Amino acid sequence: MQERGDRMQAIGIEGGEGPAEALKVIERPDPEPGPGQIRIRVRAAGVNRPDLLQREGRYPPPPGASDLLGLEVAGEIDAIGPGVDRWRVGDRVCALLGGGGYAGYAVVDARHALPIPGGLDFVEAAALPETVCTVFANVFEAGALQPGETLLVHGATSGIGVAAIQMARAAGARVIATSRGAEKAAAATRLGADLSLDATSDDMAAAIAGFGGADVVLDMVGADYARLNQEALKPMGRWVVIATLTGARTEIDLARLMMKRLVLTGSTLRARPADEKARLIAAVEARVWPWIEAGMMRPPVAATFPLEQAAAAHLRLEAGGHVGKIVLTV
Structure with a gap:
């Protein structure tokens, strides 16, 4: 799926509750990072049950979050907003989002991003943050x-x-x-x-x-x-x-x-305040990332689908029978 100029392709909710009726390929302006934010060129996005609920109109995004689906992504940083010190353009990261992952680009609080652990590709990394x-x-x-x-x-x-x-x-x-x-x-x-x-x-x-x-x-x-x-x-x-x-x-x-x-x-995770998510991300990096780096855990990926086949990915998740995560590739 290719971006054209300053517009990206994304998956919008435009219709009924069923995946094929509701999920459509749309165009949106590329999001711009504000103070304390980074923009990620999305390479993969995790598919989660809250996405199904949002598609059905039963789990609206919290105030200020993107209306697009997608709570976790992996990719490269391609733009940085004012006040961000840790990250550089080109860094490979995965991130926890309030929404907006089913798209070519995603903007996120820089504190909610994590370096991709050594040995993991974008697909595996996209299966990590929300989970x-x-x-x-x-x-x-x-x-x-x-x-x-x-x-x-x-x-x-x-x-x-x-x-x-x-x-x-x-x-x-x-x-x-x-x-x-x-x-x-x-x-x-x-x-x-x-x-x-x-x-x-x-x-x-x-x-x-x-x-x-x-x-x-x-x-x-x-x-x-x-x-x-x-x-x-x-x-x-x-x-x-x-x-x-x-x-x-x-x-x-x-x-x-x-x-x-x-x-x-x-508990739920999505609606937590930004500062609380930043604290949680820091705790995860300190305790869980060493387990991944040491090979003590690795995210099993059951299936991948191109972004434009998001409806098929939702059907696969709804069908059950899978072991591990379902991931969209961009």
Whole structure:
């Protein structure tokens, strides 16, 4: 997909909720970096479930963010705004965005960019920022996972799930993974899960109890697994909710919550203030980037699509069955 003059091609939302109807190739003026910002010539952009929700009109961008889809990109810096000291034109970076990644160029707060780790290409790097920041904020900060503890991660072969498995193992924790189907369960084992369960056939409650339970649950399923999570957690356990794929309303046994002294929390990433995102990016670079550089984790990419085939990428994500991230190439 080629840019012409000072206009770039991008993917706009122009129609119904379905990918083929909603996602269209459009032209936009090249964005210009303001104070404290950089402009990235996008080479690859990660596809995430929040993109699907935004396409359907259920997850609007926060105030001031681009109305275009795309929460993470990788590419080269090609313009720098006033007040930016760290970066130079030509630097290879990946970045966390509030929106605007499905495009030829993206402008972002310079503090929200990270150097591409050695040995990774643009496609792999584009699979990192949103995913790794989400896992770090929820598993290691809100969930306070410690070495020797056990993380239970549902949806273990999703982009978030595969990152959570690898990051928990790199931090010295054990991992229980749940996913749907024998193939996905086997993939989670290959990624490093100590116990990998098939949600379609295994007695998950009994297997988790036999393993000793979990200290932290990373929950992307929601309502259907609420009872399982309450049973699975050890005393002083932390239950962190980041998605509600099976519904947001459920029943919680408050007596069990009190007796086990459990913590239930949840969060989103996109709407956090710029300063908070900058703090999180710095923490990720300090702790997670060394794991990547040391080869302790690498983002599995399930499929790539050219930017103009964003609708096909959304259909692939909606279909499930993939292991790892789906990425657009520009």
